[in-house]
Amino acid sequence: MRSETMAIFRFPRAQGQAERSTSGETPPQGAFDALLRLQATLDIEELLANFTSLISGELSIDGYSYTGPRDSAIHCQSGHTNRHALAYQLMVETEHLGELLVYRARPFTEVESMGLEDMLCLLVYPLRNGLRYQEAIRSSFTDPLTGLGNRSNMLPQIQREISLSHRESRQASLLMIDIDHFKLINDGHGHPSGDQVIVCIADIIRSTVRDFDLVFRYGGEEFAVLLVNTDNSRATHVAERLRKNVDMHTCRLPDGHGVSPTISIGLSSLSRQDTPQTLIERADRALYQAKADGRNCVRDHAL
Numbered sequence: 001m002r003s004e005t006m007a008i009f010r011f012p013r014a015q016g017q018a019e020r021s022t023s024g025e026t027p028p029q030g031a032f033d034a035l036l037r038l039q040a041t042l043d044i045e046e047l048l049a050n051f052t053s054l055i056s057g058e059l060s061i062d063g064y065s066y067t068g069p070r071d072s073a074i075h076c077q078s079g080h081t082n083r084h085a086l087a088y089q090l091m092v093e094t095e096h097l098g099e100l101l102v103y104r105a106r107p108f109t110e111v112e113s114m115g116l117e118d119m120l121c122l123l124v125y126p127l128r129n130g131l132r133y134q135e136a137i138r139s140s141f142t143d144p145l146t147g148l149g150n151r152s153n154m155l156p157q158i159q160r161e162i163s164l165s166h167r168e169s170r171q172a173s174l175l176m177i178d179i180d181h182f183k184l185i186n187d188g189h190g191h192p193s194g195d196q197v198i199v200c201i202a203d204i205i206r207s208t209v210r211d212f213d214l215v216f217r218y219g220g221e222e223f224a225v226l227l228v229n230t231d232n233s234r235a236t237h238v239a240e241r242l243r244k245n246v247d248m249h250t251c252r253l254p255d256g257h258g259v260s261p262t263i264s265i266g267l268s269s270l271s272r273q274d275t276p277q278t279l280i281e282r283a284d285r286a287l288y289q290a291k292a293d294g295r296n297c298v299r300d301h302a303l
């Protein structure tokens with residue numbers, strides 16, 4: 001691919017760059033129709049597909065790729081890359097909306113790039129609406145303190161994993177994890193320090209399990225981890241490693257002090273009859289047992 005520079009496309013455009021077709025005039029009906037079509041969806045992939053289909057009359061391309069703003073984890077592409085590219089950082093005022101590249105084998109002419117920029121004026125607001133919607137969906141499933149999945153995200157995700165495990169005859173195990181004597185940390189160091197300890201434990205859990213295991217903040221100082229494709233003996237091993245990792249760690253508090261919390265863990269492994277609720281209930285009972293047995297230990301709820 002020939003390396004073209006990444007232009008910044010900022011909307012509204014500067015005076016000299018005012019949209020040619022609309023400067024001082026009523027926008028043509030075609031622009032309204034195009035805008036209506038782009039506004040018809042909040043799905044980013046569908047929006048970009050609509051956009052590229054709209055520009056296809058004026059501009060032939062072999063493919064495009066779009067990467068959303070940082071932290072959005074949005075990436076879509078269609079068709080294939082080629083030698084030449086037009087590349088834009090998309091902005092509405094100071095808000096970055098990600099970057100869009102369109103590719104083809106032949107160089108783009110200046111008239112074509114100006115035509116594309118006119119069309120980008122129509123794309124940016126529907127794109128911003130779509131990104132805000134996706135972000136709202138993402139945050140409704142995320143615990144803001146730790147960035148982990150929240151409780152309302154947990155049941156559907158566990159349900160999905162249980163169905164997959166049953167279908168593919170895979171094992172799965174659940175860990176319910178609770179910080180021991182957490183109230184003492186809150187009472188002794190204050191609520192913000194308690195929050196810091198919750199973040200610290202969340203980080204240890206995340207770094208101990210594999211990327212594709214599912215980690216949730218279940219409530220207050222309680223976490224749940226679904227260990228994907230993991231049988232009971234392997235899950236016991238992971239739980240014990242997690243308990244030790246927390247036991248050995250000192251969490252730094254905002255006031256400069258350090259605390260060394262411990263955790264108790266209840267474990268249940270998936271059986272054919274399990275629903276998410278029964279799997280959680282058994283892990284919960286095992287956690288209760290771990291607390292009763294003195295804390296800082298792992299207990300397994302055998303069927």
Ligand SMILES: Nc1nc2c(ncn2[C@@H]2O[C@H](COP(=O)(O)OP(=O)(O)OP(=O)(O)O)[C@@H](O)[C@H]2O)c(=O)[nH]1
Nearest residue numbers: 178179180181182183184186191194195220221291
């Ligand atoms: N800082 C902070 N504290 C929380 C949060 N959610 C719940 N808590 C506190 O966590 C504490 C939980 O206390 P308990 O349920 O008695 O449990 P514990 O002290 O951990 O004792 P065991 O679980 O029996 O070991 C309560 O003081 C809650 O107020 C939170 O988001 N942040």
